[in-house]
Amino acid sequence: MKSGRWIILIVSLVASAVMGVVLIVLAAMGDGMSHNSKSMYTLFPYGTIVSMRTPWSTLGTVLLFIQFPLYALILNLVRPLGWKAFALVLIIAIHVLTVVSAMRPGWH
Secondary structure, eight states: OOHHHHHHHHHHHHHHHHHHHHHHHHHHHHTTTSSOOHHHHHHOHHHHHHHHHSSOHHHHHHHHHHHHHHHHHHHHHOOSHHHHHHHHHHHHHHHHHHHHHHTSTTOO
16 A cells, blocks of 8 residues: 555544544534434444444444444545445445434334
8 A cells, every 4th residue: 555545544534533523422412412312323323223222332332433434444445436436325325224224113
């Protein structure tokens, strides 16, 4: 991997981690720190589902913090551009399907 790609990878991982923390705080504030977790389910479906539906709250917290850096890592490592577009569509589709399943009645 060329040094320029390493720099881009590191910057994107740091930026996505910072963005993730900011979004966690904003989603928690948006939900009013109550049992209405729609913002958390929408932005962080994997970690929220695990935290709210299983006894594995530590795993759920880890998923909250690594979700966006994982997205950034996938998009940085996938080459060429056509596959990168496919990876982005796949990430969005899986995220949306997870949000839809999490928002079903009886889940929250």
